[in-house]
Structures are given as C-alpha cells and as structure tokens.
Amino acid sequence: MSDGGGDPIETMWQGRFIAAKREGKWEYVSRARGIRAAVILAVDADEDGDHVILVEQYRVPLKRNCIELPAGLIGDDTDDEADETAAARELEEETGYRAATIEVIGEFASSPGMVSETFTLVRARGLEQIHAGGGVEGEDIIVHRVKLDDIAAFVAGQRAAGKMIDVRILLLLAGGILAQ
Numbered sequence: 001m002s003d004g005g006g007d008p009i010e011t012m013w014q015g016r017f018i019a020a021k022r023e024g025k026w027e028y029v030s031r032a033r034g035i036r037a038a039v040i041l042a043v044d045a046d047e048d049g050d051h052v053i054l055v056e057q058y059r060v061p062l063k064r065n066c067i068e069l070p071a072g073l074i075g076d077d078t079d080d081e082a083d084e085t086a087a088a089r090e091l092e093e094e095t096g097y098r099a100a101t102i103e104v105i106g107e108f109a110s111s112p113g114m115v116s117e118t119f120t121l122v123r124a125r126g127l128e129q130i131h132a133g134g135g136v137e138g139e140d141i142i143v144h145r146v147k148l149d150d151i152a153a154f155v156a157g158q159r160a161a162g163k164m165i166d167v168r169i170l171l172l173l174a175g176g177i178l179a180q
Contacts, residue, residue: 068166096133100126
C-alpha cells in the first residue's frame with residue numbers, strides 16, 4: 001500500500017554514481033545524476049537460425065561473473081542522448097556488433113521496490129560484427145553468440161559453472177519456464 005508519495009525525499013548518502021534515498025518509510029537507491037539505462041536484445045539471424053548476443057562480465061556486488069543482455073547508460077557522456085543512440089553505442093562497444101536497426105520495445109524497472117532506475121529495452125537487428133567487443137578498458141566483457149533454440153541449455157550450463165544470470169535473461173527463457 002502506498003504511503004501517499006507526498007513525503008519529502010531525503011538523500012541519506014551520495015557517491016559518484018549512486019545515492020541512497022529515503023521517502024517516508026521507503027529507502028531506495030537511485031543513480032546520482034538520474035541517468036537511465038538501455039538494454040539491448042540483439043538478434044543475429046543467419047541461415048542457421050536466430051542467435052542472441054549476450055555478454056559476461058565480473059560484477060563486484062555479486063562477486064562473480066554474470067550473464068546479461070548488453071546494456072549501458074543513456075547520457076553518460078552527453079546530455080540529451082537518444083535511447084536508440086545510446087543502445088547502438090553500447091552494443092558496438094560491448095559486443096563489437098553494429099545494428100542496422102534499433103527498435104524501442106519500452107521502459108521497464110528491474111527492481112522497483114529497491115531501485116528507482118528504469119531501463120529502455122530495445123531490439124537490435126541486422127547485426128554486423130565489426131570488432132571483437134569487450135567493452136572499455138577494465139570491463140573485460142566476454143561476448144557470447146547463442147542460438148535462440150539453445151538458450152535454456154546455455155543458461156543451465158552457465159549456472160552450473162557458478163555464474164549468475166541477470167533477470168532480463170528471463171525474456172529469452174519465458175516460453176520454456178512457462179511450459180514446465
């Protein structure tokens with residue numbers, strides 16, 4: 001039940017990237033500059049079928065590698081950056097793939113009870129690999145190109161290897177999970 005949402009927002013702590021806030025009885029985390037994210041569902045089609053491009057990187061809060069959809073911040077370096085522009089930039093930077101088209105699917109919240117951040121989910125098609133990917137210095141991103149029909153087995157194998165799976169991967173597993 002809502003507490004009315006009219007309470008003042010108190011910033012309890014703020015670092016360079018995140019802020020801990022209190023509003024009435026609620027405590028939550030937000031991005032320090034109100035920046036949102038773009039998450040990319042990159043589909044690469046060829047004669048063998050549809051493949052999805054995933055990334056893997058070490059996540060300090062989890063203390064292990066995590067399998068994720070490519071993603072990045074919107075407006076991190078420039079003000080008023082369009083969601084599609086940020087998504088295209090992040091896709092190329094992280095994965096080495098350039099998309100012919102980027103289509104906005106919608107805005108979503110990943111953990112709305114704890115984090116105010118939202119993300120724009122986009123679909124990227126017409127992919128062309130122009131370099132190996134890996135992100136910017138220090139990100140050490142591993143790129144995975146996985147056949148869509150094999151995604152459940154891929155995720156099961158990664159989980160068995162001790163890797164964390166980002167919640168957005170459920171987009172790719174939903175049909176199989178619902179069928180169980």
